[in-house]
Amino acid sequence: MTPEPIPVRSVSMLECRNCGAGSPVDKHFCQQCSRILALSRQGDYFSFLGLPRRLGVDSQDLERRFLDLSRKFHPDYFYNAPPAERLASLERSSYLNDAYRTLKNPSARIEYLLAVEGLPSVASDEGGVQVPPALLEEVFALNEELDEIRELRESGGETDALRSRLDAARTPIERKRDEHERVIRELGDRWDGEAGSPSGDRLATLTALREQLLERKYIDNLLATIDREAAGLGVS
Amino acid sequence: MSKVVGIDLGTTNSLVACVKDGAPFVIRDASGDALVPSTVFIGGDGAVIVGREAQRRLLTASASTVYSVKRFMGQGIEDVHEDASLLPFGIGGDPGGVVRLSVAGQEFTPPEISAFVLRELKRRAEEYFREQGEFDFEIDRAVITVPAYFNDAQRTATRDAGRLAGLEVLRIINEPTAAALAYGMAERDRGTIAVYDFGGGTFDVSILRVEDGVFQVLSTNGDTHLGGDDIDALLTAEVRREIAGAALEDGNAEMIQVIRKAAIQAKWDLSSEEETELCVEPVVGIPEGYRRRITRADFERMIVPLVERTLGPCRQALTDAGLGPKDIEEVVLVGGSTRIPLVRRLVHELFDRKPHSDLNPDEVVALGAAVQADILVSGRREMLLLDVTPLSLGIETMGGVMSKIILRNSTIPASGREMFTSFADNQTAVDVHVLQGERELVADCRSLARFRLRGIPPMPAGMPRIEVHFQIDANGILSVSAKELRTAIEQTIEVKPSYGLTDEEVERMLIESFEHAETDVEARLLIEARNEAETVIHATEKSLRRPDFDQLVAETFEPGERERIGQALSEAKLALGGADRDLMLQKTEALNKATRQLAEVVMNRSVREALAGKNVRDV
Numbered sequence: 001m002t003p004e005p006i007p008v009r010s011v012s013m014l015e016c017r018n019c020g021a022g023s024p025v026d027k028h029f030c031q032q033c034s035r036i037l038a039l040s041r042q043g044d045y046f047s048f049l050g051l052p053r054r055l056g057v058d059s060q061d062l063e064r065r066f067l068d069l070s071r072k073f074h075p076d077y078f079y080n081a082p083p084a085e086r087l088a089s090l091e092r093s094s095y096l097n098d099a100y101r102t103l104k105n106p107s108a109r110i111e112y113l114l115a116v117e118g119l120p121s122v123a124s125d126e127g128g129v130q131v132p133p134a135l136l137e138e139v140f141a142l143n144e145e146l147d148e149i150r151e152l153r154e155s156g157g158e159t160d161a162l163r164s165r166l167d168a169a170r171t172p173i174e175r176k177r178d179e180h181e182r183v184i185r186e187l188g189d190r191w192d193g194e195a196g197s198p199s200g201d202r203l204a205t206l207t208a209l210r211e212q213l214l215e216r217k218y219i220d221n222l223l224a225t226i227d228r229e230a231a232g233l234g235v236s
Numbered sequence: 237m238s239k240v241v242g243i244d245l246g247t248t249n250s251l252v253a254c255v256k257d258g259a260p261f262v263i264r265d266a267s268g269d270a271l272v273p274s275t276v277f278i279g280g281d282g283a284v285i286v287g288r289e290a291q292r293r294l295l296t297a298s299a300s301t302v303y304s305v306k307r308f309m310g311q312g313i314e315d316v317h318e319d320a321s322l323l324p325f326g327i328g329g330d331p332g333g334v335v336r337l338s339v340a341g342q343e344f345t346p347p348e349i350s351a352f353v354l355r356e357l358k359r360r361a362e363e364y365f366r367e368q369g370e371f372d373f374e375i376d377r378a379v380i381t382v383p384a385y386f387n388d389a390q391r392t393a394t395r396d397a398g399r400l401a402g403l404e405v406l407r408i409i410n411e412p413t414a415a416a417l418a419y420g421m422a423e424r425d426r427g428t429i430a431v432y433d434f435g436g437g438t439f440d441v442s443i444l445r446v447e448d449g450v451f452q453v454l455s456t457n458g459d460t461h462l463g464g465d466d467i468d469a470l471l472t473a474e475v476r477r478e479i480a481g482a483a484l485e486d487g488n489a490e491m492i493q494v495i496r497k498a499a500i501q502a503k504w505d506l507s508s509e510e511e512t513e514l515c516v517e518p519v520v521g522i523p524e525g526y527r528r529r530i531t532r533a534d535f536e537r538m539i540v541p542l543v544e545r546t547l548g549p550c551r552q553a554l555t556d557a558g559l560g561p562k563d564i565e566e567v568v569l570v571g572g573s574t575r576i577p578l579v580r581r582l583v584h585e586l587f588d589r590k591p592h593s594d595l596n597p598d599e600v601v602a603l604g605a606a607v608q609a610d611i612l613v614s615g616r617r618e619m620l621l622l623d624v625t626p627l628s629l630g631i632e633t634m635g636g637v638m639s640k641i642i643l644r645n646s647t648i649p650a651s652g653r654e655m656f657t658s659f660a661d662n663q664t665a666v667d668v669h670v671l672q673g674e675r676e677l678v679a680d681c682r683s684l685a686r687f688r689l690r691g692i693p694p695m696p697a698g699m700p701r702i703e704v705h706f707q708i709d710a711n712g713i714l715s716v717s718a719k720e721l722r723t724a725i726e727q728t729i730e731v732k733p734s735y736g737l738t739d740e741e742v743e744r745m746l747i748e749s750f751e752h753a754e755t756d757v758e759a760r761l762l763i764e765a766r767n768e769a770e771t772v773i774h775a776t777e778k779s780l781r782r783p784d785f786d787q788l789v790a791e792t793f794e795p796g797e798r799e800r801i802g803q804a805l806s807e808a809k810l811a812l813g814g815a816d817r818d819l820m821l822q823k824t825e826a827l828n829k830a831t832r833q834l835a836e837v838v839m840n841r842s843v844r845e846a847l848a849g850k851n852v853r854d855v
Binding site (some may be wrong): 067070071074075076077079080091092093094095097100101167 | 273406407447448450454598608611612613615621622646647648649650652706707709710832
């Protein structure tokens with residue numbers, strides 16, 4: 001008689017606290033006893049929602065998945081359940097809400113992908129301090145123009161004229177922003193198309209995406225600066 | 237099972253509602269009145285009167301009667317100076333602590349006063365069910381509504397009030413969302429709706445998407461100190477000025493109440509009439525009384541700045557939902573103040589759509605709360621509320637800046653975590669200051685609580701990795717934990733203090749309230765004994781009715797056992813009809829004992845039947 005094999009559970013499995021059965025981490029309910037499973041530290045927003053790790057997301061499909069899962073584990077439906085299941089429902093619902101909010105927003109989605117792929121976060125980068133090399137020319141021109149406008153304003157320059165100069169200063173920056181939007185979309189498509197490619201290629205795509213996000217953040221700050229100047233001119 | 241109810245705990249009026257056979261309805265008194273004024277009279281002997289009768293005493297015993305207590309829930313004394321100056325009762329408390337109201341020579345916290353109102357609603361509902369001939373009329377669980385824009389301290393205070401009233405608070409839900417739920421139930425609607433809720437003391441607006449029974453709140457905004465109360469106060473102040481100016485500077489409490497009553501009546505009249513007479517009855521200080529004509533146009537000129545204050549939050553809610561006024565398919569009006577024609581006109585203009593008011597604006601919130609209570613206890617899944625947190629939550633970081641961890645309008649439950657570190661070498665403790673609000677600076681945000689994470693081993697500055705974890709539950713109530721990851725030192729608190737009651741205070745108040753109401757306790761114990769007796773009797777009768785009962789007797793019973801069970805059953809039923817708790821418990825226990833073997837046999841049979849025909853491997 002051969003001894004019973006000792007079951008080996010990989011880290012991608014969750015143990016059901018009720019019956020002890022193992023389930024893959026992207027399953028929400030025990031496959032054996034159908035109780036809600038405690039939230040694992042493994043997995044990510046994409047797998048939680050049953051989505052591949054892609055940047056192209058159909059927003060209607062995303063919403064449908066969100067509502068379906070909400071209906072499965074909202075705390076309203078676990079009011080009379082044992083404490084462990086209530087906690088699991090609270091944690092799964094919170095995670096679901098966070099996942100939906102993040103993946104719904106295209107920028108947040110990219111930043112999240114970068115994070116789960118192990119790249120440093122865009123927010124942590126001191127992006128506001130150093131001028132990205134690709135923007136040097138525009139930043140230089142803008143700063144000069146803003147200095148002049150400030151001087152003119154202080155010496156009582158005509159508001160309408162200053163306002164139209166500010167508008168003119170916006171145009172090249174906005175053009176840059178549009179360009180970045182386009183590149184970010186292209187890189188996103190490339191990432192989605194590279195699913196089976198060597199990891200080096202994929203990393204290069206992500207690094208380029210991160211670069212673009214940092215630059216776009218810088219551009220957004222520039223636009224905000226122009227807005228503040230415009231607000232300083234008062235209402236025309 | 238005891239009953240569950242939905243409660244709209246309002247600034248001016250409160251209501252209780254219930255679901256029967258899938259349909260919600262409000263519970264009325266014998267005269268058909270559903271509104272219980274949220275007014276509480278406290279007599280010198282400790283007697284408490286709530287509702288219409290208390291409202292009448294406002295005129296004769298002003299110093300012993302409180303109203304609009306909702307405005308003080310979860311507030312500190314520094315928050316309420318403005319309100320305090322409008323109200324005739326004494327308001328005190330230590331700076332940085334909970335507000336205390338002095339009534340009839342005693343001090344009460346706002347949750348204690350609210351608990352009196354809740355107890356009255358509970359009593360009213362129990363009386364209703366008793367009259368309906370319901371055997372099990374006790375109410376110990378409720379869903380209570382709060383303004384959507386209530387902060388954490390205000391929500392927690394409401395939950396404390398529920399506990400003090402002897403209610404398990406199943407859920408705290410937002411008033412506009414409750415209204416949408418009731419409204420959606422009635423209309424079977426889908427689409428994007430705005431709920432404009434202008435009540436006695438608070439204003440809320442919520443934008444929702446309704447689809448396939450899911451009520452998803454997209455955004456919410458409001459003002460927890462803006463309501464019909466403010467309109468009354470404005471009109472009262474105006475009349476006082478007109479009557480005599482300086483002579484009335486420090487008018488007595490009775491006089492203020494008499495003028496206020498006249499002002500409220502005029503406000504009501506002007507919702508249907510173009511002109512009315514405002515009549516102040518003679519009272520000490522105004523021996524002749526006072527009369528004046530007032531037109532709707534006069535009234536509107538006076539209140540338009542107040543009503544316009546509701547429009548900013550509406551626009552902000554639209555922006556936060558990423559929508560424009562044109563995207564809103566329905567506008568629903570809730571709250572008594574939406575009866576004012578000016579309010580309807582301004583809302584109509586803002587959304588460019590005639591607002592809906594088919595359901596009674598006073599009742600719709602309580603109906604929605606009852607629906608939610610029913611969902612919670614019945615496990616019905618055809619409807620689901622997905623609400624949001626109205627205000628951002630975060631903690632204080634270096635330089636007095638608020639660092640947000642959960643953003644406003646996040647769907648709840650929600651969680652968030654952020655990493656922090658120390659700023660001095662060998663720092664062994666960090667203070668975590670929990671804040672709520674939208675502003676950048678700590679000084680401009682609401683302080684919810686402070687706690688200290690201790691026991692961090694000495695390390696160079698910047699080395700500790702302190703993870704602060706926020707969890708908002710489905711009630712919108714926050715708990716915070718902090719953990720130093722290198723050592724796994726952890727501390728969890730439910731955010732309470734600053735302007736709330738501690739658990740010990742709630743416990744103490746509960747004990748005190750029971751001391752005052754020993755009969756309440758006895759009644760409760762009797763009900764519990766009854767429930768238990770009923771359960772055992774029911775189970776026994778069910779077994780006796782089994783078609784195979786005779787066969788069971790023949791196979792497994794000892795002689796005389798059948799008779800013993802019959803005897804025990806009829807004795808238990810007799811005891812159930814009486815009011816002797818000890819006898820009831822004793823006979824229930826006897827029946828339990830007599831039927832133990834029967835229960836076992838029946839259970840085994842059931843299991844065998846259930847498994848019959850199934851493969852052992854499936855089991």
